Amino acid sequence: MSTESKMFNYIFAIKEYGEKIYLKQFNTDRTPEWTKSEYCRNRKIEYMNLLSEEEYNTYYKDLKQ
DSSP: OOOOOOOEEEEEEEEETTSOOEEEEEEESSOHHHHHHHHHTTSOEEEEEEOOHHHIIIIIGGGOO
16 A cells, blocks of 8 residues: 555736736645645745646746746
8 A cells, every 4th residue: 555645736826916917836746736735835925826738838927037
């Protein structure tokens, strides 16, 4: 029996109040909902949208730093 968890790679477009949109990549074994709730816990997030690979490549790739 394997104890290894499946890892997921999520990219979110994040907008904090009063700040510019930025991208953040998460490598995790958790769900996108859990990842979002944990990241937003101590931050003032206006929105945090999970991007599909197509959305990232089409609209947001130039924001990645």
